[in-house]
Amino acid sequence: MSVIDLNSDVGESFGNWSFGDDAAILASVSSANVACGFHAGDPVGIRATVRAAVRTGTTVGAHPGYRDLAGFGRRFIDMDPGELRDDVIYQIGALQALARAEGTTVRYVKPHGALYNTIVHHEVQAQAVVDAVRAVDSALPMLVLPGSVVERRAAEAGLRTVAEAFADRAYRPDGTLVPRSQQGAVLHDMDQILEHVFRLVDGAVRAVDGTVLPVNAGSICVHGDSPGAVAMAENIHRELTAQGVTVQSFA
Template sequence: MRIDVNSDLGESFGRWELGDDAAMLPVITSANVACGFHAGDPSVLRSTCEQAVRNGVAIGAQVGYRDLAGFGRRFIDVAPHDLTNDVLYQLGALEAMAHTAGDRIRYVKPHGALYNAVVNHGEQAAAVVRAVQLYNPALPVLGLPGSEWLRHAAEAGIPTVREAFADRAYTPEGTLVPRQEPGAVLHDAEHIAQRCLTMARGEQVTAVDGSRLRIAADSLCVHGDSPGAVTIARTVVRRLRSDGVELEPFTTPGRRE
């Protein structure tokens, strides 16, 4: 078995610091790097890309709404044409930083409220897919299985990658429990690690209501801004490797064949 482990990074801004990117990068295999709209300033983004390259970690563009104050976690009813251009702008910005660091963007993943919106919001999903088409249709896109985002991307001929969340609770429908609800974010590292192993094996996990569901995943996300995020990621990786699961970026040539 092989699987990718990703995390949201590059989310500090000026003197305001979030997460421990330097400690997280040696653990994970793919980094969802902020692009300046929901978080991250140019210096943070460049530094994150440079650290990712030094650690052999794949750089992904984590595009979001233009919402620094809300950290991209507020839905915005933006016109599709404007959303496409916003995403293009973010891709170009991060590509410059990745190029300067000696690499390039390897994939695209929406952030926060945009990630949740494109699960069911077909118009916004199509707008983000359009941006990827215009920029580089060979870039894989990362998202929730069964989402409009992955459906539109597949129909456009863009490679799709299924993602599961290590530290987030699921509804019976296989979507994420909203962050404002009790129990939405998990914190017990050992429990999370066992859950990740279960998902990597393709076995069923327990939804928030106690029902069972199977989450198909090519990549596991450990949020970089969660309390104890680095400890959680290390515990997850240790558990996966101890059970014979190989960790590798999904963007590795031949990985997804």
């Protein structure tokens, strides 16, 4: 693969609580998954993140999640599908307005946290998210875990999907992510992360049991709130470029 997208979750600071260095990490990634206010983010901070993305030429995407500020959107919520659909529509719309105020647009959607993981296997919630994206703009691509229910549902609805992999997360043998509650779920060693990323670029991932799984990823996520996230993104971008891989947004 000679071209790959690097994405990062940003815009997640809220009031006096600061998460990540958005301005710094945006210099190394090509797509910004911007929080929409339900799991994290406030209007001032979200708009500032969009403004920073405009300065760095980074593509802006919506990062909607469950209405769960206290849990940072990392707790499953058993929602009525119509309510979930409208919550996602609301969040995309809020980011669209702030992006327009900064002279740019929302170009894709990536669900956040527990919602992202739930729609890997939950048929009803996956359909609700797909319905929301289609209602807002059927031309918006969705970043999804490959082989997930939402990937299938989106394709059935005529939406474009882009398979995503994770630079700093461990994988289970079934291709899903190791839950954050388990030891070793998040990778921290830079050499291990780079080996992991280059394997992803080559179309594979090594699971925690040593199994090598095929992965056709169009985008690789570097979590913006991880310790050392800025240095991680800089290293990944630099090493990919050195090996002739172009970092470029899929959208």
